[in-house]
Amino acid sequence: MNYLLLTFFVYGICTSLSISATDCKKNYVKCQNGLQCVYHGFLCDGGNDCDDQSDEDEDFCIANRCQDGYVKCKDNLQCVRAIGLCDGDYGCRDNSDEDQDFCRATKCKEPYVKCKDGLQCVHYAFKCDGDYDCRDKSDEDEDACKATQCGEEFVNCKDGLQCIFHVDLCDGYNDCRDKSDEVPEFSKATICPNEHVKCKDDIHCVPLYGLCDGENDCIDASDEDLDFLQK
């Protein structure tokens, strides 16, 4: 069987790229020129990776199925990451990943949530984190943030507007706009997230599974201190 024929059977359709397991390493495929191997994620991604541009060949891309986690743009040619749909950044050359009608009708995939405009999806951890992520700035809306319960592993800043990772309490960097995360008294009064307990310093929270596991999770190593834990 000649090589072209084999390619035909592999794809079931004529394609301009050929797979040669012997020559390219895993997850890489040969360009049509037979000289170059490119990562399979670079096929039909909108950028030329093969010197002969065969990775973006129209006929090939129309027939190409996107990798797991990737979806086709409206042009039926380009593959973009599924989490890039309606994320506020243009990934498709034809801009279809941010098309207003499409995004309005699209449900965000967990853990992403819709901005107030109903168009954009942002990671839920970016709600009330102190930075604008929604184009309409609704992720930092004061009233909404005050009413928002911080997610798992997060704690409220003193102003009640912002959620930060509990590990950012008293870590030497200001994470809260009101800087309350670096005030020891405030951190001491902060309740740890579920399944977490305070270290001896009364500031930092560590997960229950970190107690007596032979590794220091508390800065003061109190999670491995039997005397402290027995109290």
Ligand SMILES: [Ca+2]
């Ligand atoms: Ca490419």
Ligand SMILES: [Ca+2]
């Ligand atoms: Ca996008």
Ligand SMILES: [Ca+2]
């Ligand atoms: Ca934000």
Ligand SMILES: [Ca+2]
């Ligand atoms: Ca901090």
